[in-house]
Amino acid sequence: MKLQLKIWRQRTSTDKGAFVSYTVNDVDPEMSMLECLDVLNETLIERGEEPVAFEHDCREGICGSCGFMINGVAHGPERATTVCQLTMRHFKDGQELVIEPWRARAFFPIKDLIVDRRAFDHIIEAGGYISVSTGQAPDGNAILVGKDIADQAMDAAACIGCGACVAACPNASAALFTGAKIAHLSVLPQGKPERDRRALAMVAQMNAEEFGNCTSIGECTGVCPKEIPLEVIATMNRDYLRASWTRREDQSETILPFTEWSTGSKLQSDPTSRD
Amino acid sequence: MKLDAKIPSGPIEQAWDKARFDMKLVNPANKRKHSLIVVGSGLAGAAAAASLGELGYRVKCFCFQDSPRRAHSIAAQGGINAAKNYPNDGESIYRLFYDTVKGGDFRAREGNIYRLAQISVDIIDQCVAQGVPFAREYGGSLTNRSFGGAQVSRTFYARGQTGQQLLLGAYQALERQVHAGSVTMIPRTEMLDLIVIDGKARGIVTRNLVTGALAVHIADAVILASGGYGNVYYLSTNAKGSNVTATWRAYKRGALFANPCFTQIHPTCIPVSGDYQSKLTLMSESLRNDGRIWVPLKKGDQRPPNEIPESERDYYLERRYPSFGNLVPRDVASRNAKAVCDEGRGVGKTGLGVYLDFSDAISRLGEKTIRERYGNLFDMYQRITDENPYKVPMRIYPAIHYTMGGLWVDYQLQSTIPGLFVLGEANFSDHGANRLGASALMQGLSDGYFIIPYTIGNYLATNKFPKVDESHAEVQSAVSEVRQKTNKLLSIKGKRTVDSFHRELGKLVWDYCGMARTAEGLEFAIGKIRALREEFWQNVTVPGSGDDLNQSLEKAGRVADFFELAELMCIDARDRNESCGGHFREEYQTPDGEAQRDDDNYSYVAAWGYTGPDSPPQLTKEPLEFHYVHPSQRSYK
Ligand SMILES: Cc1cc2nc3c(=O)[nH]c(=O)nc-3n(C[C@H](O)[C@H](O)[C@H](O)COP(=O)(O)OP(=O)(O)OC[C@H]3O[C@@H](n4cnc5c(N)ncnc54)[C@H](O)[C@@H]3O)c2cc1C
Ligand code: SF4
Ligand code: FES
Numbered sequence A: 001m002k003l004q005l006k007i008w009r010q011r012t013s014t015d016k017g018a019f020v021s022y023t024v025n026d027v028d029p030e031m032s033m034l035e036c037l038d039v040l041n042e043t044l045i046e047r048g049e050e051p052v053a054f055e056h057d058c059r060e061g062i063c064g065s066c067g068f069m070i071n072g073v074a075h076g077p078e079r080a081t082t083v084c085q086l087t088m089r090h091f092k093d094g095q096e097l098v099i100e101p102w103r104a105r106a107f108f109p110i111k112d113l114i115v116d117r118r119a120f121d122h123i124i125e126a127g128g129y130i131s132v133s134t135g136q137a138p139d140g141n142a143i144l145v146g147k148d149i150a151d152q153a154m155d156a157a158a159c160i161g162c163g164a165c166v167a168a169c170p171n172a173s174a175a176l177f178t179g180a181k182i183a184h185l186s187v188l189p190q191g192k193p194e195r196d197r198r199a200l201a202m203v204a205q206m207n208a209e210e211f212g213n214c215t216s217i218g219e220c221t222g223v224c225p226k227e228i229p230l231e232v233i234a235t236m237n238r239d240y241l242r243a244s245w246t247r248r249e250d251q252s253e254t255i256l257p258f259t260e261w262s263t264g265s266k267l268q269s270d271p272t273s274r275d
Numbered sequence B: 001m002k003l004d005a006k007i008p009s010g011p012i013e014q015a016w017d018k019a020r021f022d023m024k025l026v027n028p029a030n031k032r033k034h035s036l037i038v039v040g041s042g043l044a045g046a047a048a049a050a051s052l053g054e055l056g057y058r059v060k061c062f063c064f065q066d067s068p069r070r071a072h073s074i075a076a077q078g079g080i081n082a083a084k085n086y087p088n089d090g091e092s093i094y095r096l097f098y099d100t101v102k103g104g105d106f107r108a109r110e111g112n113i114y115r116l117a118q119i120s121v122d123i124i125d126q127c128v129a130q131g132v133p134f135a136r137e138y139g140g141s142l143t144n145r146s147f148g149g150a151q152v153s154r155t156f157y158a159r160g161q162t163g164q165q166l167l168l169g170a171y172q173a174l175e176r177q178v179h180a181g182s183v184t185m186i187p188r189t190e191m192l193d194l195i196v197i198d199g200k201a202r203g204i205v206t207r208n209l210v211t212g213a214l215a216v217h218i219a220d221a222v223i224l225a226s227g228g229y230g231n232v233y234y235l236s237t238n239a240k241g242s243n244v245t246a247t248w249r250a251y252k253r254g255a256l257f258a259n260p261c262f263t264q265i266h267p268t269c270i271p272v273s274g275d276y277q278s279k280l281t282l283m284s285e286s287l288r289n290d291g292r293i294w295v296p297l298k299k300g301d302q303r304p305p306n307e308i309p310e311s312e313r314d315y316y317l318e319r320r321y322p323s324f325g326n327l328v329p330r331d332v333a334s335r336n337a338k339a340v341c342d343e344g345r346g347v348g349k350t351g352l353g354v355y356l357d358f359s360d361a362i363s364r365l366g367e368k369t370i371r372e373r374y375g376n377l378f379d380m381y382q383r384i385t386d387e388n389p390y391k392v393p394m395r396i397y398p399a400i401h402y403t404m405g406g407l408w409v410d411y412q413l414q415s416t417i418p419g420l421f422v423l424g425e426a427n428f429s430d431h432g433a434n435r436l437g438a439s440a441l442m443q444g445l446s447d448g449y450f451i452i453p454y455t456i457g458n459y460l461a462t463n464k465f466p467k468v469d470e471s472h473a474e475v476q477s478a479v480s481e482v483r484q485k486t487n488k489l490l491s492i493k494g495k496r497t498v499d500s501f502h503r504e505l506g507k508l509v510w511d512y513c514g515m516a517r518t519a520e521g522l523e524f525a526i527g528k529i530r531a532l533r534e535e536f537w538q539n540v541t542v543p544g545s546g547d548d549l550n551q552s553l554e555k556a557g558r559v560a561d562f563f564e565l566a567e568l569m570c571i572d573a574r575d576r577n578e579s580c581g582g583h584f585r586e587e588y589q590t591p592d593g594e595a596q597r598d599d600d601n602y603s604y605v606a607a608w609g610y611t612g613p614d615s616p617p618q619l620t621k622e623p624l625e626f627h628y629v630h631p632s633q634r635s636y637k
Helices: A033-046 A118-127 A147-157 A164-168 A175-187 A189-208 A219-223 A231-246 B012-022 B043-055 B093-103 B110-130 B162-180 B245-252 B285-289 B316-320 B330-342 B359-365 B367-385 B440-461 B473-491 B498-513 B519-539 B551-575
Strands: A003-009 A018-024 A096-100 A108-111 A114-116 B035-039 B058-062 B183-186 B189-197 B200-208 B214-218 B221-224 B263-269 B292-296 B354-357 B394-403 B420-422 B604-609 B618-623
Touching: A003 A033, A018 A033, A033 B498, A118 A175, A118 A189, A118 B162, A147 A175, A147 B162, A164 A175, A164 A219, A175 A189, A175 A219, A175 A231, A189 A231, A189 B110, B012 B110, B035 B043, B035 B200, B043 B058, B043 B162, B043 B183, B043 B440, B058 B189, B093 B110, B110 B162, B110 B440, B162 B183, B162 B440, B189 B214, B189 B245, B189 B473, B189 B551, B200 B221, B200 B473, B214 B473, B221 B245, B221 B440, B245 B420, B245 B551, B263 B285, B263 B330, B285 B367, B292 B316, B292 B330, B316 B330, B330 B354, B330 B394, B359 B367, B420 B440, B473 B551, B498 B519, B498 B551, B519 B551, B551 B604
Parallel strands: A003 A096, B035 B058, B035 B221, B058 B183, B221 B420
Antiparallel strands: A003 A018, A108 A114, B189 B200, B200 B214, B263 B394, B292 B354, B354 B394, B604 B618
């Protein structure tokens, strides 16, 4: 089949950038979206032009490198699917696809479809871990973790850090990403001791990175390739509030009320409970 | 040159303790004074950088992706082995050791493997403490499965995303050290050369992949954890960016490259569907626990699988290997799939595929259980092929997956260049001629968390590090070589794309140095590879400039190195006149078609040294000795 690709081209981060249209003939329905771009790029290179720059590595939907908007939807039309796993059989012969990078203040453009997502690393760096140095661990079975808890942790830990949630959010909020890590670690007994510090530090960093506020619109979970549930944001809010209640002295100046929820009814149930 | 593996003498159970006791220590207050470079942020690199940072060293860690969390290790699915014996089913350190020596077809060192089995138990503890959500029993204890030809359940897993969860654990530990200020993480940066001064590794030359800027980084020691070279075959299960450049540059600076022809073909991948195909997708081999592999008995049987009656199916692994059945090791399973396809009994459009059938397991255990065990793998299969594996059997075919060969290292994980240490898939160490399933993650983490923190200390404590600055002649010549090569690639402006060369090279290596090899074929391939390499340097086209983000240029540099590596692989394969593990030379097989080793003549590690662009590589042998597990013909019958 044949497709029209209208792709955002931008040579460097300071260039203005513009859409350029390309026709790709011989699109095989079994190809992935990235393989379709490969085919386009081969013809561009043969013509002496620069290929479309896009990020990718595993091409199995797990590394989180790839991602762009297709017709306004992060990672394209298929539910729970990254662009590297999106096969062309989901499009119709002759269709036009508008392809553009993630757009968010915290993700600076680099080239064409590539943006800088280092802000995510900074959020993890601020506290997205359990502080246990190599060699300090007790036996793996010393602390029992019920299957349902382990499953819950795994559901949240499945986040691949792709950034689609931010790109889809009208506020460009990183609440789903940050909430996923907080939820993963805070449900596990191993993660409990640092729960307060972690929530305070990660949320502060999230705000410092110029991500927008969460107003619980829910676009994020809809495009998330790993279907990270909105509940992780509730967990983040709960941990954060609990922490601000119990560790007031640790609060840094940069911490603002970070979601609309933090002034809403969700709060009330939690600050005092210490499950 | 004589290779000294430095395996401690005495009983194997005490060797690692003894080695650690004999090591010199760096005074805690002095650790801060030592700077270290870690190239790679996969399991091996991230674990090393984090652990060394925790000890107080100043560490710089590099990766070419935009974030360390994206290293190729993230894609590992099936699990990680450890001799915990939680299931009480006969596991022990000795058994894991024994299985690994045997699984590697007696082409790896006993001393290293015993240590690996010992350390395996600590890895699980560490990962659990980091919050890795391993699968659990209802009662809360860790659960295990049997994997990849093991008769005990020693594999720990986190759904089908074990590599992801282990890597995130290591990545988080790494970010914690970044926060603490001990590790500087430098992503989107590629190492393009190694700096060797007065015979010691003292730094690297890098290219910033966004700005194109070249930079020099000097340190007291360099640790390479840059992964394997499976992408020499173009189509592989590796991430697209995986490459040999870091280790290849080290080879050209004097480090020996060991057993390059030992590559692993994984039996359960989704078959190739067209010319545009850019990579192959692995289906975790845990699927072989419940899936049954078969092909039609008759050649060219075109009926859909459900219409082929039981009596006309050949469950060839169960037939030929009654005691291991579908769980034979990877090399055996792959070779058998190739054999039935070569007979014309392969399935699917291309005839290069066999069925992996879950219908028995589904009727025995119910669809729900199967979904719980493999749901995400089944989804992935369906997404790619548009077929529902709960209803029709999967089609699978072998694909290149892992490379056992790599830079030669001793028991301290030090290469033949002092101060250059090599970890993870990048070294050649523990898997001999065939790696068992779920043991690469174990080895990468063992190297990174538990071995290098000790052995590097010994090196630092026993050597002196005179100050080096960028004006040093060796530094300048390394930088100018990198610059020349980059400029050369940009200036050829020929007619063919980098990918078209890479595909053609990959096909040659797959056809002649893949699942089956012959002396004649290898000879032919060497000639072809050389000719293609010459054409590459005359006729490749790399658009754009060297001063900004240029993915064609990145690829061109990597493919240029793959050409040279491919030739060395064929030379090594041609030189090894025996079959062992993944190296199957058709001339050397038993009457019933199994690999025939030649222990009298080939019980050694083949370590190759670079001698110049136009002279043949030089072979140095490290003889292998077996004091515990006596070499025998592997039998899985
Ligand atoms: C699909 C798949 C599934 C697998 N499943 C399993 C499994 O279930 N169990 C198991 O035990 N093993 C499995 N393996 C094997 C295992 O995943 C790998 O062997 C292992 O993860 C390698 O880890 P590593 O740290 O050595 O290297 P990698 O994870 O490959 O990391 C390499 C690092 O080096 C960096 N790098 C490379 N070159 C350069 C350069 N020139 N400059 C700067 N940085 C560089 C990269 O950026 C990256 O950070 C699987 C492999 C594949 C392909
Ligand atoms: S939460 Fe989902 S969309 Fe957001 S980064 Fe993680 S995987 Fe991507
Ligand atoms: S390329 Fe790794 S998730 Fe798409």
